[in-house]
Amino acid sequence: MRPTTLELLEELDHVLETQIVPLLPDEHVKARMNVASQIIRAVHNRVRLQGEVLAADNADLVALLARLAGQSDPGGEPAYVSVDSLAERNDVLKAALVAAIDGLDALPEAERSRGDDAINAYLRRQLDRELELTALPVFGDAPADLPLV
Template sequence: MRPSTLELLEKLDDAFRKQMVPSLDNDHAKARAAILVQLIGHLHQRARIEGECLWVEYIELRELLAECAPVFPALDVGDALAAAGAVISSDQYPSIPLLGERNEILRSCLVDVIASLDQLPAEARTVWEARVFAYLRAQLDRDLLLSTSPALGDAAGSAELPLV
């Protein structure tokens, strides 16, 4: 059975830390190695959760925009929902690039919704601002997860690498 992407990244991290880093003889080389360790960790994190994050974003954006459609009839929310749904067919695997393309269509529509919030009466605007801000907060949390690196390999070994 072939190894998964995550397993390959873990093996790369392990080989790099145990075989290559110990042979480095100066702080400059070790500092550069620390950068590679961080990149490997970031790639591992992205490979592990990016698809799930994009899928959750897609579902949440579709739900939010579907609720927005009757509130903002002048916007083409329905068209954006249809376009985002048409990007992928039921017999096609939802790859990371495809999910990203879908979400970009929906994000563009959300920008239009945000720009139109001022047209609502004060009470309705407050309600919809809270809904949009809650979605944006959740999206920022997902972005934070994607931008952090997990600790792969020996945590003590990475502490020995000089900071860059």
């Protein structure tokens, strides 16, 4: 799924640094915008590392709690799957879907129709999932009808 969250944050920071901050009218406003840029970088770092840090901490806690309870090796936590790994797997699966779509025309009509229906249902679910990613969150107590600009 492109762009990734990290790519979006990197682009946002780049636009702030190269296109917005240089055009701001005074140093006070520029300083405030630099704080926003620092927050973006902090979020970027958290998104990049949070899963790995939590997975390592969970494994450490499981081992510690087992030791405190007098148990031997608890078997460990499941391996952490990074967003990058999931995205790479998703790209491979989508390429396989394209190949399957290309092969539908060679199938008998009834089988092709069932395949079309299954693919269309998947695409609907995919769009619904991606729509959740594009929804704008509302933070704080601002009314929902408050304009964003």
